[in-house]
Structure formats: C-alpha cells, structure tokens
Amino acid sequence: MAVSTKRRLLPVILIANDLRSGDVVFYGDDGWTCDLGRARVAQDHGAADDLEATGARSMARQNVVDAYLIEIEPTTDGPRPRHFRERFKTTGPTIYPHLGRRFGAAQAAAAGE
Amino acid sequence: MxxxxxxxxxxxxxxxxxxxxxxxxxxxxxxxxxxxxxxxxxxxxxxxxxxxxxxxxxxxxxxxxxxxxxxxxxxxxxxxxxxxxxxxxxxxxxxxxxxxxxxxxxxxxxVDMHCIQTSGNCIRNVTADQFAGVAGDEIEDPRPVAELIRQWSSHHPEFSFLPRKFKVAVSGAAHDRALLKAHDLAIRIVRNEAGEAGYEVLVGGGLGRTPMIGKVVRDFLPKGELLPYLEAVMRVYNAEGRRDNKYKARIKILVHEIGVEAFQARVEAELRAIEPISPVDETAELARIAEAFDTIDYARLAPRSERFEAARARDARFAAWAQTSIFTHRVDGYAAVTVSLKPVGGVPGDMTSEQMRLFADLAERFSLGEIRVTHAQNLVLPHVRLDDLHALWLELADAELATDNVGLITDIIACPGLDYCALATARSIPIAQAISMRFGDAVRQAEIGPLQIKISGCINACGHHHVGHIGILGLEKRGQESYQITLGGDATENAAIGELLGPGVTAQEVPDAIERIVDHYLARRLADEPFIDAVRRLGVDEFRAAFLGTQDEAA
CATH class of the missing domain: 3.90.480.20 (Sulfite Reductase Hemoprotein; domain 2)
Structure with missing residues (x-):
C-alpha cells in the first residue's frame, strides 16, 4: 500500500507492524509507538522521504515489518488516515471495538529505532 | 477420528x-x-x-x-x-x-494438530463433506482417502513449491456438500457399472478473480491407482502452470488455456511415464489408514424415537430448530446435528473459548466426542441419538448456540474481510451482520426457506460469493466500500457461478437491495419452490429489474 512520491498527498505518517508481536505501530519522535497521536507527521516531501528511509532501515534492522507511509488529515484528536483501510488498521476490527489495537497496547513492546 | x-x-x-x-x-x-x-x-x-x-x-x-x-x-x-x-x-x-x-x-x-500447509504454494489442507462417514447418501466414507492424500501431500518434496496454491476436496456422497467443483482438484467416490467403487476426478475448478467450474478428467479411476494419477496431475501442473503471473498461475487457468482434452492427454502421458517407484502398496496403505480410524460402536436403536417426536410436538421452538439442524444419519436412531455459528447479528464462524469448552463437553456427552467443521462456517455433532436431541438443544440454547437458521438466509458465509485481512478491499462481516439483523425474525426466515448468501471482502473470494444464491463482493470504489451483488450461484453438484445484477451499492444499501430480491422471489415463487429454483425458472434478468428497482410493479 505504499504511496509513490509523485502521487503522495501530504501530510503522511509511517505505519508498520512490530516484528515480535505483530502490533500496529507508528514512527514517532521517540521511535516506534502504539499511540497514533504520537506519530511524527511529515508535512513536506523531504520529511516524508526521511520517514520512508527510516521505515526501510527499521525493516532492515528487523524491528518492524511492512512499514509504509499513509496519508492522513490532521484533526483535533490527532492524525486521521484518509483511506478507510488504514483507518481500520489504526483502530482495530470495527466489529469488536473492545478488541481493537488498544487492547494490546499495554503489552505491545514498541520496537526501538 | x-x-x-x-x-x-x-x-x-x-x-x-x-x-x-x-x-x-x-x-x-x-x-x-x-x-x-x-x-x-x-x-x-x-x-x-x-x-x-x-x-x-x-x-x-x-x-x-x-x-x-x-x-x-x-x-x-x-x-x-x-x-x-x-x-x-x-x-x-x-x-x-x-x-x-x-x-x-x-x-x-x-493433541495431534498442526498448521502444516494451511498456506503457501503447496497442496493445502484437504477438505471434505462434513457428513463424511455418517451420511445416508454416501457410497463410501471418504475420510481414509482424504487422510491418504494428506499424508502423501505433506511436505511432498516435489510439490512444495507449486506455481500457486492447490486445494483438494473429497466426498463419497451423491450430493455435493464439499464444493467439489470449485476446487483445484476434487475426488468423488463413485460406482462403475460393475458396482465397484472408484474415483471420479475433477480438475480446474476455483473461485477468485477467474471463477471456473471443475471439469471431469477421469470419470472412473479404479481404487489403488489414485496416488500415481494425482502425481501425474501435479507434475503436469508443476511443469506447465504459469509462474510469470500469479493471477494466471492456478491449475484452472492451465486447463482452460489448453483445454480439458489436451490436459487429460498430458496427464495420461505422464502417468505412462511414471515408473512404479513408490514402494507403498496404495491399497494396503489405504487399508492401514482406514484401520487407524476409530470404529464407532453404535447402539442398536429403532429408526423412530418417541421421545424426539413427543418433544417436537410439544415444543415449537425445538421443532423449528430440529427442522433446519438435523441431517439423516446412516444408522437408525441417530442424527447428525448442524450447530449454527451464525447468531442473528453475530460474526459468522466466530466462537469464544467459553463456547468451545462447553461445546467440547456436549460433544463428549452427546456425540461420542466427535465434531465436524463445515465449509459454511458451522459445526456438526455427527453422532447424536434422536432420544438425546431435546436435551442437547436445551444445553445449546443455554450457550447461545441454538440459532435455528441452518441453510436459511441468515446462515451467511463471510470471510474476515477488511476487519482483519490485509488483502481485503472492503469489510464483509458488518454486511453479514446487517443482513442478519434485517432478516433475523425466525418466522420470516422460515417463510423464505433455503437461501444461501455468501460474502467476500475482495476478489479472492474466500467467502465463496460466486457460488452464493446471492453473492456479495466488497470492493473499493472512489475511496468508499462498494458491494457488487450476484445472483444464481450454486455450491452443490449443480455448481454455477452467479451473474452480476448491476452496479455496486454502498454498505448501507445492501440490506434493502437483498430485500428487493427476496420480495420479488416471494411474489413470484410457485408453491414450495426454493429460491434458487425460482431464480433458474424466472431468469436473472427479472431479478435484475427488481434489484435495480425498475421492475413493472404489476408483474
């Protein structure tokens, strides 16, 4: 689902799955986090390229898998993915809200960059 | 087992x-x-x-x-x-x-379980008729053959890196409950004119983005010759199946491109070339496997249970459940019971750990410890005494497992869809839930009668939408989830691929669209005519008008 630079609609954030747990994680200023609100938001293509390179490095270091950029829109509650697929990925199954991503947030070991 | x-x-x-x-x-x-x-x-x-x-x-x-x-x-x-x-x-x-x-x-x-070959480009876990070994319409129990294929195909060094995945189904019954014609390869136990049991082999069925109905490549393969024949089929596929394009890599594409006669000829040529290298005597091996299955010591019971009949007469809800849930057992006094995992508004196929433990207890008390899983995402207790049915039903009801909708409009197949699946393009489960809520009334469901809705959240068709009487395919359209609806699919021995009714509709519009189709059926059906029969008689075009809301109201 990676977005090519030419077609990329800013701003974007970097999303991945933690290698050990599989949990959905975001790249923030302090490394990978389960908290979408702490995701680093790239407002220009240079920053987005940096994030993408960070994702590639993290995958190479075996911290995360399937790292890619997603387009978001800023809201007062934090970043909101533009595409419904990524919205579901950040919130967990819509059918079992109580089993969503935050269910496992406590034990999710965010992989360090 | x-x-x-x-x-x-x-x-x-x-x-x-x-x-x-x-x-x-x-x-x-x-x-x-x-x-x-x-x-x-x-x-x-x-x-x-x-x-x-x-x-x-x-x-x-x-x-x-x-x-x-x-x-x-x-x-x-x-x-x-x-x-x-x-x-x-x-x-x-x-x-x-x-x-x-x-x-x-x-x-x-x-507990003798594993995850071997449940994914990857190999021969996948073998599926079968859920009533194998207990069905009254069965020529032979297909489980030993299924087990033989499982053992033969597990870590088979030659067939572990095929062009694409390969799915096998087996049945020994006259009626197809195993979706044989939608598998890469299917085996049906049949009898020849001399009355001998053997195998009919079908190849090249499949769903996904290019749905195809399997073709018979051998109408009668004598017993003892199955493994060399399978080996020949796999070798032809392994050598000639396309590896340049994953969307054209399944065996159905090969069979379609070269034609069934050419495919048969290649298999027969390969079969002649296969040296008898296997030291295993297939007949002896099959007999060994058959012996490794538990022999079930059924009680000698009368074909009619007065206790069951009395319970059915005095308890209408039990009678309604029995009507949809009981399948005729080959042994007098027993029934195979399908237990719906489709509570109204629930998630098709999901079961909590608490329900699993309770169900395991019930299987031990009422079904000799055995359970079957159906491709329709329900469970079966295969050996229940008719005398015990009412007691079983009471226990199931306590665990919210007594939904009386097996085979009805709310017994919906749905893949995990975009609530879980990385490949999905839209959600499936909420659509199933919305339809289930709309048609959840037990009387209304019974009035509609047998009707299979099958929902997939992407073109890969894990939810079997192509063979649903009504099929629903979730796609993305202009940044929204959109659902295409097909009609006239059939998952039985009369296998058919459904026809598209019109443009995609939104998630919110799906229940209304289904209702228009169902209402048209109710208005136009003959007495006791099942939905799929009415669709065949009336034609899809007539339903298309109903779906689009353009039919002549006077019709």
Missing part, C-alpha cells in the same frame, strides 16, 4: 522444532522477512492488518472434543479468547504474537 501413530506424531513434533528454530533466526535477525515469509506461510502464519494470524488445519473438517478444548486454551493463553472457523474447515486465531507461535504449535502437537 484418525489416530496418529508414532511416525505421525514425530513428523509433527519435528516440524514444530524446525519452525521454532526459524522463528529464533528471524528474531535474532539472521533471516530477513523476505526469507522468513515463505517459511511462516507454509506453517499457516500470516501477517494481517492488525496482527499475525495463525491458521490451524482441521483435516477434512474432523475435530475431537479434546482438540477443541485445547483450542480454547490457546485462545485464552495466547490469543484474545476466540477463534474463527473458515470456509476451508480450518480455524484461525487473529492475534497471536510471533514469539508465542512455537509454544502454540507445541500445544497443538499435544
């Missing part, structure tokens, strides 16, 4: 040890994801949207109470307290951690 011998148990344990080592190498960084992915996939471990997903094989849909109890334990200890039964009779856990998977595999091996 097939009982593992020492070889089987060792084989599975060895695989667990191998995978434990592979996981350790992945975690320490000596295997990259690209290197690890095919290894984990061949062991049923996917990376989905929110987490890893582990697919556990339930060979030909046969499960014991002890095994189900162990699945409940795994669900509680390593997952989130529930599991999901799939359209290939397997069970999936949606939240395992990679670090825990070796432990889970050890727990599975403790």
């Amino acid at each position: 097939y009982k593992y011998d020492r070889f089987d148990a060792h084989f599975v344990r060895e695989r667990v040890a191998q995978f434990r080592d592979q996981v350790e190498r992945r975690l320490e960084g000596s295997l990259t994801e690209d290197e690890f992915k095919p290894l984990r996939l061949q062991n049923g471990l996917y990376l989905q949207l929110h987490a890893y997903m582990l697919r556990i094989a339930v060979p030909y849909g046969v499960l014991s109470a002890v095994q189900l109890r162990q699945l409940a334990l795994i669900a509680d200890r390593y997952d989130r307290g529930y599991g999901h039964f799939t359209t290939r009779q397997n069970l999936q856990f949606n939240w395992p951690k990679l670090v825990d998977v070796p432990e889970i595999l050890d727990l599975l091996a403790d």
Whole structure:
C-alpha cells in the first residue's frame, strides 16, 4: 500500500507492524509507538522521504515489518488516515471495538529505532 | 477420528522444532522477512492488518472434543479468547504474537494438530463433506482417502513449491456438500457399472478473480491407482502452470488455456511415464489408514424415537430448530446435528473459548466426542441419538448456540474481510451482520426457506460469493466500500457461478437491495419452490429489474 512520491498527498505518517508481536505501530519522535497521536507527521516531501528511509532501515534492522507511509488529515484528536483501510488498521476490527489495537497496547513492546 | 501413530506424531513434533528454530533466526535477525515469509506461510502464519494470524488445519473438517478444548486454551493463553472457523474447515486465531507461535504449535502437537500447509504454494489442507462417514447418501466414507492424500501431500518434496496454491476436496456422497467443483482438484467416490467403487476426478475448478467450474478428467479411476494419477496431475501442473503471473498461475487457468482434452492427454502421458517407484502398496496403505480410524460402536436403536417426536410436538421452538439442524444419519436412531455459528447479528464462524469448552463437553456427552467443521462456517455433532436431541438443544440454547437458521438466509458465509485481512478491499462481516439483523425474525426466515448468501471482502473470494444464491463482493470504489451483488450461484453438484445484477451499492444499501430480491422471489415463487429454483425458472434478468428497482410493479 505504499504511496509513490509523485502521487503522495501530504501530510503522511509511517505505519508498520512490530516484528515480535505483530502490533500496529507508528514512527514517532521517540521511535516506534502504539499511540497514533504520537506519530511524527511529515508535512513536506523531504520529511516524508526521511520517514520512508527510516521505515526501510527499521525493516532492515528487523524491528518492524511492512512499514509504509499513509496519508492522513490532521484533526483535533490527532492524525486521521484518509483511506478507510488504514483507518481500520489504526483502530482495530470495527466489529469488536473492545478488541481493537488498544487492547494490546499495554503489552505491545514498541520496537526501538 | 484418525489416530496418529508414532511416525505421525514425530513428523509433527519435528516440524514444530524446525519452525521454532526459524522463528529464533528471524528474531535474532539472521533471516530477513523476505526469507522468513515463505517459511511462516507454509506453517499457516500470516501477517494481517492488525496482527499475525495463525491458521490451524482441521483435516477434512474432523475435530475431537479434546482438540477443541485445547483450542480454547490457546485462545485464552495466547490469543484474545476466540477463534474463527473458515470456509476451508480450518480455524484461525487473529492475534497471536510471533514469539508465542512455537509454544502454540507445541500445544497443538499435544493433541495431534498442526498448521502444516494451511498456506503457501503447496497442496493445502484437504477438505471434505462434513457428513463424511455418517451420511445416508454416501457410497463410501471418504475420510481414509482424504487422510491418504494428506499424508502423501505433506511436505511432498516435489510439490512444495507449486506455481500457486492447490486445494483438494473429497466426498463419497451423491450430493455435493464439499464444493467439489470449485476446487483445484476434487475426488468423488463413485460406482462403475460393475458396482465397484472408484474415483471420479475433477480438475480446474476455483473461485477468485477467474471463477471456473471443475471439469471431469477421469470419470472412473479404479481404487489403488489414485496416488500415481494425482502425481501425474501435479507434475503436469508443476511443469506447465504459469509462474510469470500469479493471477494466471492456478491449475484452472492451465486447463482452460489448453483445454480439458489436451490436459487429460498430458496427464495420461505422464502417468505412462511414471515408473512404479513408490514402494507403498496404495491399497494396503489405504487399508492401514482406514484401520487407524476409530470404529464407532453404535447402539442398536429403532429408526423412530418417541421421545424426539413427543418433544417436537410439544415444543415449537425445538421443532423449528430440529427442522433446519438435523441431517439423516446412516444408522437408525441417530442424527447428525448442524450447530449454527451464525447468531442473528453475530460474526459468522466466530466462537469464544467459553463456547468451545462447553461445546467440547456436549460433544463428549452427546456425540461420542466427535465434531465436524463445515465449509459454511458451522459445526456438526455427527453422532447424536434422536432420544438425546431435546436435551442437547436445551444445553445449546443455554450457550447461545441454538440459532435455528441452518441453510436459511441468515446462515451467511463471510470471510474476515477488511476487519482483519490485509488483502481485503472492503469489510464483509458488518454486511453479514446487517443482513442478519434485517432478516433475523425466525418466522420470516422460515417463510423464505433455503437461501444461501455468501460474502467476500475482495476478489479472492474466500467467502465463496460466486457460488452464493446471492453473492456479495466488497470492493473499493472512489475511496468508499462498494458491494457488487450476484445472483444464481450454486455450491452443490449443480455448481454455477452467479451473474452480476448491476452496479455496486454502498454498505448501507445492501440490506434493502437483498430485500428487493427476496420480495420479488416471494411474489413470484410457485408453491414450495426454493429460491434458487425460482431464480433458474424466472431468469436473472427479472431479478435484475427488481434489484435495480425498475421492475413493472404489476408483474
């Protein structure tokens, strides 16, 4: 689902799955986090390229898998993915809200960059 | 149940040890994801949207109470307290951690279970008629043949890296309950004119983006000649199946492109070229496997149970449940009972660990400890005495497992869709839930009668939408979830691919669209005419007008 630079609609954030747990994680200023609100938001293509390179490095270091950029829109509650697929990925199954991503947030070991 | 011998148990344990080592190498960084992915996939471990997903094989849909109890334990200890039964009779856990998977595999091996070949480009877990061995319309029990194929295909060195996945189904019955014609290869036990049992072999069926109905490539293969024939089919596919385009790599495309006669000719040529290299006598091996199945000591009972008849007469709700849930057993005084995993508004195929444990207890008390999984995502208790049916129903009702909708409009097949699946383009389960709520009234469902709705959240068609009487395919259209609706599919021996009714509709519009189709059927059906028969008689075009809301109101 990676977005090519030419077609990329800013701003974007970097999303991945933690290698050990599989949990959905975001790249923030302090490394990978389960908290979408702490995701680093790239407002220009240079920053987005940096994030993408960070994702590639993290995958190479075996911290995360399937790292890619997603387009978001800023809201007062934090970043909101533009595409419904990524919205579901950040919130967990819509059918079992109580089993969503935050269910496992406590034990999710965010992989360090 | 097939009982593992020492070889089987060792084989599975060895695989667990191998995978434990592979996981350790992945975690320490000596295997990259690209290197690890095919290894984990061949062991049923996917990376989905929110987490890893582990697919556990339930060979030909046969499960014991002890095994189900162990699945409940795994669900509680390593997952989130529930599991999901799939359209290939397997069970999936949606939240395992990679670090825990070796432990889970050890727990599975403790009860003779595994995840071998539940994914990857290999011969997948063999599926079968859920009533195998108990069906009254059966020529022979197909489970020993299914087990023979499972053993032959497990880690088969020549067929572990095929052009694409390869799905096999087996049935021994006159009526197809195993979706034979939608499999890469299917085997039906038949009799020839001399009355001998043998195998009819179909090849080249499949759903996905290019749905095709399987073709008969051998109408009668004598017993004892199955494995060489399968080997010949696999060799032709392995050599000639396309590897340049994954969307054209299934055997159905090969059969379609060269034609069934040319395919048959290649298989027969390959068969002649196969040296009798196998030291295994297939007939003796099949007999050995058949003996490894428990022999069931049925009681001698009258064909009619007065206790059952009296309960049915005095309790209308029990009678309604019995009407949809009971399947005729080949042994007098017994029934096979289908237990719906489709509560109204629920998630098709999901079962909590608490329900698993309770169901395991019921299987031991009422069904000689045996359970079957159906491709329609329900469970079966295959050996219940008619005398016990009412007591069983009361217990099921306490566990919210007595929904009387088997085969009806709310007995919906749905893949996990975009609530879980990384490949999905739209959600499936909420659509199933909305339809289920709309048609949940028991009287209304009974009035509508048999009607199969099948929902897939992407073109890969895990939800079998092509063969649903009404099929629903979730796609993305201009940044929204959009649903295409098809009509006239059939998953039985009369297998047919449904026809598209019109442009996609939004999720919110789906229940109304289904209702227009159903209302048209109710207005136009003949007495006792099932939905699919009415569709065939009236034609899809007439329903298309109803779907689009353009039909002449006077019609």
